Amino acid sequence: MDVRQFVRLGRKIVAVGRNYRAHAAELGNTVPEQPMVFLKPTSSYVTQGRPIVIPPRVTELHHEVELGVVIGKEGRDIPKSSALSHVAGYALALDMTARNLQNEAKKKGHPWSVAKGYDTFCPVSDFIDRDQLDWSSCTLWLKVDGQEKQRGSTSNMIFPIPDLLAFISSIFTLEPGDLILTGTPEGVGPVVPGQTITAGLDDFLEMTFPVVGPR
Ligand SMILES: O=C([O-])CC(=O)C(=O)O
Numbered sequence: 001m002d003v004r005q006f007v008r009l010g011r012k013i014v015a016v017g018r019n020y021r022a023h024a025a026e027l028g029n030t031v032p033e034q035p036m037v038f039l040k041p042t043s044s045y046v047t048q049g050r051p052i053v054i055p056p057r058v059t060e061l062h063h064e065v066e067l068g069v070v071i072g073k074e075g076r077d078i079p080k081s082s083a084l085s086h087v088a089g090y091a092l093a094l095d096m097t098a099r100n101l102q103n104e105a106k107k108k109g110h111p112w113s114v115a116k117g118y119d120t121f122c123p124v125s126d127f128i129d130r131d132q133l134d135w136s137s138c139t140l141w142l143k144v145d146g147q148e149k150q151r152g153s154t155s156n157m158i159f160p161i162p163d164l165l166a167f168i169s170s171i172f173t174l175e176p177g178d179l180i181l182t183g184t185p186e187g188v189g190p191v192v193p194g195q196t197i198t199a200g201l202d203d204f205l206e207m208t209f210p211v212v213g214p215r
C-alpha cells in the first residue's frame with residue numbers, strides 16, 4: 001500500500017497517550033491503568049514534501065515520534081490472540097501537539113481535540129509492509145536540526161500492539177486504512193519556524209519535515 005492510500009482512505013486516526021513510562025513521567029502524568037485513547041482528524045495528515053505549519057494560537061508546538069499501525073482488515077472486539085492479523089503494516093508518525101493548548105485543556109478538564117488536531121499535526125512516513133518490521137522491538141528516534149531529541153524502543157510500550165488493538169476495537173470498529181498512533185517515548189520538546197525535524201525507525205526508514213510559521 002502506498003502511503004497516499006491510507007491517507008486518502010482516511011478513516012480515522014486513533015492515538016494512544018502515556019504508553020511509555022518515561023514520557024508519562026517527564027510531563028508529570030501518572031501511568032494509566034488502561035490505554036488512554038483520543039482521536040486526531042484525518043485532515044491533520046501531512047506527507048513528506050510539505051511542511052508542518054505552526055498555527056497562530058500555538059506558542060509551544062511539541063514533537064512526539066510514534067510508531068503508527070495501519071489497519072488492513074475490519075474488526076470489532078478483536079481478541080489479543082488474533083489482533084496482528086488485522087495489521088496491514090506500519091508507518092512512522094509524529095503526534096504534533098500544541099502543548100500550551102493541551103496544558104490549558106488539562107487544567108479545565110477539556111478534551112485535547114484542538115491541541116492535537118490542527119492541519120499538519122499528523123506527519124506520516126511511507127508505508128511499511130508488516131513483514132518488514134519487528135513491531136515489538138524497533139527503535140524510534142527524532143532529531144531537530146540534526147540534534148537527537150528522542151530515542152526509544154517499542155519494547156518499552158506499557159500496552160503492546162495486540163493489547164491496544166483489542167482495547168480500541170472494543171470501542172471503535174477498526175477499518176482498513178485506520179491509523180493507530182501507539183504513543184511517544186521520552187524527549188518530547190518544542191520546535192520553532194525554520195527548524196527541520198528528521199525522524200526514523202532504526203536505520204531503515206527516515207523522514208524529514210520542515211517547520212514553518214503561521215500562514
Ligand atoms: O500528549 C501526551 O503527552 C500524550 C501522548 O500523546 C503520548 O503520550 O504520546
Ligand SMILES: [Mg+2]
Binds near residue numbers: 066095183
Ligand atoms: Mg502522542
